[in-house]
Amino acid sequence: MRNKLTSLQDAIALVSNDAVVALGGNTLHRAPIAAVHELIRQHKHGLNIVKTAGAYDVDILCGAGVASAVSAGFIGYENVFGMAQLYRSAVEQGRVRANEHACYSVIAGLRAATQGVPFMPVNAFALSDVPLAQGYRKVADPYSDEEVYAMPAIKPDVAIIHVHEADADGNGRIYGSLFEDVLMVTAAKRVILTAEKIVDGATFEAQPELTSISGFMVDHVVHAPRGAHPCSCHGIYDVDLAFLSDFSAHTQSPKQFEEWLSQHVSSAKC
Amino acid sequence: MRNKLTSLQDAIALVSNDAVVALGGNTLHRAPIAAVHELIRQHKHGLNIVKTAGAYDVDILCGAGVASAVSAGFIGYENVFGMAQLYRSAVEQGRVRANEHACYSVIAGLRAATQGVPFMPVNAFALSDVPLAQGYRKVADPYSDEEVYAMPAIKPDVAIIHVHEADADGNGRIYGSLFEDVLMVTAAKRVILTAEKIVDGATFEAQPELTSISGFMVDHVVHAPRGAHPCSCHGIYDVDLAFLSDFSAHTQSPKQFEEWLSQHVSSAKC
């Protein structure tokens, strides 16, 4: 396979405005934050962010004006820091559209894209106002006429996944929780891996069963140590509560947030 | 979790006649042959065998009168021993119904069962006589009206999977090729693992990422060393060409096959 190593700047430069962008990880864990910050530095806009459950990643992209839609099941800091204020006000003020999902319906949409079919039946929403609000439709089983909700395919233009180890071919190892990262890889048109560590691919031969993402499905590999910070990266670093606490305190006013962004993101080298 | 260890006899005794039985492995590799032989010894009948690509397993079950239907994409010895004669004559003589599939359509049916939906859209059969022959129907995407084939759910009553290592909780490790075994586990109502080796579950804690099948999805664990023979088991033993050659030579007449069965299966201790 060809060498896919590139810089974070070059990989992110290929993300077009208005792209559908799937972000790996879940809530405060193994989100591809180095790439998220670079999206902000490159002043992307109009992105539709796809995620099952997001936190800092989605919140800051909404605050920075990068996201214009969020397709997810949950956006929040769990019980750790209360609501995602930037996301919340962006939605309430009409700057961001919340495409409400049930996590599983995001998965269903990604499955449809992975499998090259226009929709995926999903056993969800049986007793919910979400389908009406979002325009989700039912489909009848052609054998039994039983009705089930159909999720339209979600085909991200790019999936960005943070992994523990990657080689130049794009093979990636994730230790601990996988979340829905592999499904995002298969569903997306283009895949960027950011990796804590770049390793010689030969080291994967001893235990290919441990490779989570197969290189032929990956387009770009970026070396990004601590690339999930302030989120956790299983076995390497924990959630940075102090950093997030400081961030959270600066999301109460636009001015404070601008200052925080300029100090922690815009001027930062990645 | 509770201890799921049992004998092969007891595990197979729970398979009812007329059950839909999914068999792990692919062609001549890691098929659960110890369990297949036990199905024959227990004189099961009327089974519908689900497999993507089968060989000795499906052939002998057809010859022994255990199978009455086969839902698969391919049944044969690849180029190694020519046609699967027992399967072939059983179908030609109307003793076994061949539910023709495209491998991927077996997968689609298993996916529907896994996901608790009545059917699964599948991007296959666009230019095929199979749907008409098998009664596969199309379904229209409720968003675009695009039509796609729908596979009815395939919900095996039991899936039988041969693994390298299992613990008493039902956690299973498969080295090398996984084939569609994990999907069979999730689709089936009941799961039997046969294992080359029973290990202390504590040994899986060091690398849980290597566990292929999660114990809570498994009902019975059987210690079956060489349980895939004469098929291969990655890293432990190769296909037994001499055994299969002898078998193949005995499939040309019912009488020869009966003799072979009685010598190699009926009288054998498992």
Place this chain on the structure above:
Amino acid sequence: MVTSDVLIPIVMARLLRNGESVFHGVASPLPMVAILLAKKLHAPDLVYLNITGSTDPVPAHLPRSTVDPALFAHTRSRVTLTDLFDLSARGKLDTAFLSGVQIDEHGNINMSLIPGDGGDVHRPKVRLPGGAGSAAIMPTAKRTILWRTKHDARTFVERVTFRTTGGNVDRVVTPLCVLKRVNGALEVETIHPDVDSEQVRAQTGWYVDVDERTPRTPEPSDEELRALREVDPDDVRLIEF
């Protein structure tokens, strides 16, 4: 007097059965504690599932986020959230813990939004975090146990403003009582020690049939209290209060 942070997880644990599969999602410290408590007390073979993809983890310390790698410790296998949703969708998940910003008489929950002017759901008055997996899990899991650390008439409403989902709600555990769904409606099953029945009525948004004869939630036993201290020595669950 027993406080809610002690009683609620103990009551939640009592509802769990040995051998069943139990799932909690994001933002679920009390279910995390309750499950570990039940495993220690009466349900050692309970199968503990969560978003990290672990099975029966043995955390060295309890995390504040319930998706934390701490909940992956000592697991012997790994699945994805997809696998857990599938499990529920095909009817094989026994019990799920879920919650709601609003919970109504029929056990419907709202985790999504408070609609804006004219009922506008796309420009809501309040955007809530979202139901996470609730709208998939609650209708398909064999039963759901709801919990909430606040019991007032803004939370326990006659009818949710937006129905994120209804489903197979079995019990609701609150700081005041345990509600049980009977014929599709939530009824008070037991009132907690030291709680006045009038208070339960006043702080619930629909009419609840309670009086001094309503059964009382049993006090925590010494064994339960000791187990709770062992499971959550740092009182991590207090972040829910």
Place this chain on the structure above:
Amino acid sequence: MVTSDVLIPIVMARLLRNGESVFHGVASPLPMVAILLAKKLHAPDLVYLNITGSTDPVPAHLPRSTVDPALFAHTRSRVTLTDLFDLSARGKLDTAFLSGVQIDEHGNINMSLIPGDGGDVHRPKVRLPGGAGSAAIMPTAKRTILWRTKHDARTFVERVTFRTTGGNVDRVVTPLCVLKRVNGALEVETIHPDVDSEQVRAQTGWYVDVDERTPRTPEPSDEELRALREVDPDDVRLIEF
């Protein structure tokens, strides 16, 4: 004179492009050899995919079954057959090798059955092995290369008795010639060395426009022959003949 077991894999290898993803299924020794040959010759970055779930395996010896663990050797990752079907279904598989017991003028294949009395497909006259993944792969892979070690009018028929599948057939490699699909129909592109054009016509079930001016398949080069001996020193591919 170059024999088919030498020429066919070399011709198949020539059709492969550097960097593309190439898949073969069960019972495919010649594609296995052709892919390894192409990687050695002109397509080192070709991505070799097969049913074992390996990527770019480096087998220590060539197996007779093309699902053998030997084809998993030195892979750096593992996928399932499901992943490969999905890859094709979403339009990302570049090239697939498939075959047919019958192949017709339009590139349709039959791997399923010869119908019984009155066209009965459930009680067939001959039950064939089945198309494996063909009916999924052939319509969705960007292109399919068919191969067959026999070229006669029973194999190359005007119309298949049962259409297992049609699809994106690009080329067909046989012991006599290379056929190319042009405007939906297979035409002879080149005739192999030492093969008479009349023989190609006589042994094909539909009219093929060939004569002495039809281009010839180039002879194997010394480099190709040497590479073939290195890739398949034990002539495992002969089991297809």
